[in-house]
Amino acid sequence: MLLPRExxxxxxxxxxxxxxxxxxxxxxxxxxxxxxxxxxxxTDEDAQLALWTLYELHYRGFDDAAEDLEWDPTVLRLRRxxxxxxxxxxxxxVALRLRSLPGEAPVGETLLALPATSTGPSPAAYxxxxxxxxxxxxxxxxxxxxxLKESDPQAFVLPxxxxxxxxxxxxxxxxxxxxxxxxxxxxxLFAEAxxxxxxxxxxxxxxxxxxxxxxxxxxxxxMFGLHRRLRGAAMGHLAVFEAxxxxxxxxxxxxMDRLGLPPAAAAYFHEHVEADSVHxxxxxxxICGAMVAEEPGLREDVLVGAAVCLHLDELSAxxxxxxxxxxxxxxxxxxx
Amino acid sequence: xxxxxxxxxxxRSCPGGPDLVRGATLVVDDDGVQHEVTRPVVAICRCDRSSxxxxxxxxxxxxxxx
Numbered sequence: 001m002l003l004p005r006e007x008x009x010x011x012x013x014x015x016x017x018x019x020x021x022x023x024x025x026x027x028x029x030x031x032x033x034x035x036x037x038x039x040x041x042x043t044d045e046d047a048q049l050a051l052w053t054l055y056e057l058h059y060r061g062f063d064d065a066a067e068d069l070e071w072d073p074t075v076l077r078l079r080r081x082x083x084x085x086x087x088x089x090x091x092x093x094v095a096l097r098l099r100s101l102p103g104e105a106p107v108g109e110t111l112l113a114l115p116a117t118s119t120g121p122s123p124a125a126y127x128x129x130x131x132x133x134x135x136x137x138x139x140x141x142x143x144x145x146x147x148l149k150e151s152d153p154q155a156f157v158l159p160x161x162x163x164x165x166x167x168x169x170x171x172x173x174x175x176x177x178x179x180x181x182x183x184x185x186x187x188x189l190f191a192e193a194x195x196x197x198x199x200x201x202x203x204x205x206x207x208x209x210x211x212x213x214x215x216x217x218x219x220x221x222x223m224f225g226l227h228r229r230l231r232g233a234a235m236g237h238l239a240v241f242e243a244x245x246x247x248x249x250x251x252x253x254x255x256m257d258r259l260g261l262p263p264a265a266a267a268y269f270h271e272h273v274e275a276d277s278v279h280x281x282x283x284x285x286x287i288c289g290a291m292v293a294e295e296p297g298l299r300e301d302v303l304v305g306a307a308v309c310l311h312l313d314e315l316s317a318x319x320x321x322x323x324x325x326x327x328x329x330x331x332x333x334x335x336x
Numbered sequence: 337x338x339x340x341x342x343x344x345x346x347x348r349s350c351p352g353g354p355d356l357v358r359g360a361t362l363v364v365d366d367d368g369v370q371h372e373v374t375r376p377v378v379a380i381c382r383c384d385r386s387s388x389x390x391x392x393x394x395x396x397x398x399x400x401x402x
Contacts, residue, residue, distance in 0.1 A: 109351065112353075171376045172377075174376050175375050175377070179374065179375060179376065246393065246394035247394050247397060250393065273393050273394070274388060274391050274392075276394075277354065277392040277394045278354075278356065278375060278377050278378060278379040278392070281350045281354070281356055281379065282377060
């Protein structure tokens with residue numbers, strides 16, 4: 001994969017640093033902080049692309065960036081500036097939702113009840129009943145940013161867990177990674193879905209085309225996965241991600257069948273109807289429940305991660321449905 | 337429904353959801369039809385409304401809103 005195209009001053013600065021190495025720019029900018037404006041970074045494509053690019057050093061890397069930049073202090077410093085703001089904004093955005101939750105219920109039950117608090121349009125329902133082939137292709141292109149590395153961010157958490165929660169995360173990941181069969185690797189099933197509708201399944205191909213929220217959704221998972229401090233948030237996010245997958249996956253598969261797309265397109269989603277009906281319980285009860293039982297202080301972050309997943313899904317749904325169907329009522333109109 | 341496997345088979349019921357089964361290699365439904373287990377953990381439907389019996393497909397969420 002090659003470095004993406006810049007989308008503004010923040011990504012320009014990051015790309016410049018990665019392209020030339022921090023040493024060569026030491027005289028001017030290497031040690032100055034990134035200047036973030038007052039606007040939200042969550043919905044800012046420039047900030048999210050900058051962060052995504054920095055995170056990719058930890059996954060597949062770039063052919064045109066040196067591999068040792070992954071742990072370069074100057075590069076980590078750029079990442080830290082973006083992350084601090086991103087994390088703060090996400091925590092603020094979900095604070096109200098979390099205050100309304102009952103404090104007494106077991107964390108697993110609270111997690112699985114959370115998706116019912118979600119509002120706004122449903123891309124899955126639109127894909128099911130109304131979407132054209134072009135819209136389905138657009139959806140796969142947007143999702144490719146995270147699905148081609150599906151479960152990779154959560155795999156970073158495994159060495160940070162012990163006992164029951166570690167075993168349950170390993171069970172979940174083993175299933176995600178094909179259960180011993182490379183042809184069942186979920187990342188590969190997604191790539192096959194892409195190929196079946198004429199998309200290029202090469203990792204990172206569409207990064208220049210995807211929206212801010214697709215980048216932000218992938219980045220939230222990376223931030224939670226890469227910081228041990230945020231292990232609770234990583235697993236709470238996973239629980240809600242899984243709990244909001246099975247029913248929408250069935251609708252999306254139905255929409256693909258309605259359009260007569262090749263079976264490989266829907267196969268990925270059919271697989272997730274069944275797999276995620278297992279995974280949501282594994283994640284909510286066996287992973288998060290066990291983590292919180294062992295370390296009660298993690299409860300708050302587990303719920304923060306869960307609510308962040310819903311929050312970003314809602315923003316992402318708005319971005320997508322407004323693009324696909326500009327005459328549809330906006331979320332604000334639906335809510336009022 | 338009968339569960340069989342080479343070692344111990346464990347079953348845990350999720351509140352308002354399916355049974356989580358570990359260790360089974362075969363699920364035999366009430367009609368005697370055998371279903372091969374291909375996951376480390378499987379979810380067996382308890383609401384009888386799944387369209388993929390014996391596996392849970394989360395239909396219970398629509399039937400019994402939480």
